[in-house]
Amino acid sequence: MSYERLLNPRDLERTPIERASTLPSSLYTLPESEFVEKEHIFKQEWQLIGHADQLKAPGSYLTRIVGGNPLIFVKDAALDDEWQIRGFYNVCKHRGGPLCVKHGTRSVLQCGYHGWTYKMDGSLRGVPQFAHVDLFDRADFGLKPVRTEVWEGLIFATLDTETKPLWEVVEGIAERIAPISLRGMKFQQRISYTI
Secondary structure, eight states: OOGGGTSOGGGGSOOOGGGOOOOOGGGGTOHHHHHHHIIIIITTSOEEEEEGGGOOSTTEEEEEEETTEEEEEEEEEOTTSOEEEEEEESOOTTTOOOSOOSEEEOSSEEOTTTOOEEOTTSOEEEOTTOTTOTTOOGGGGOOOEEEEEEETTEEEEESOTTSOOHHHHHTTHHHHHTTOOGGGOOOOOOOOOOO
């Protein structure tokens, strides 16, 4: 389904703020709108995931749903001993079960279904009762990564491997909002509303 059925492409053109208008009300009520948003916005653009302050300790993680896809974000040590935030699809490679729900801290990610265990870098660590299976290479069964970047303390991710780099999207924002600095802000709380 294409967004053209729901929205005139001219409505998406950038106009001066003085001539801005709201979106047609049908976009808030048509079931097709959710599909179009998932395909053309949530799966293709950078999405705010949270604040890096939410992943304080090594092994801490948080989960999110982006474009209908379950994701997990973890704090892991990078090769240069700097801590790094990584994103993966929150799906075990064995039977597709979730590795984690909500948020917390773990030393490894383990599927509750059959116990497949993954390291924080996404590589498969352990597989119960697969020690002597022929033609099974753990390197082929790591978690599928998600492009993840941190900007000014905010974690962003995109499901699209071809979308432009995050720096192009946020370029100039820090300068425009100065003297306010996002980098010095801390996470306080998350509130969800069912609408």
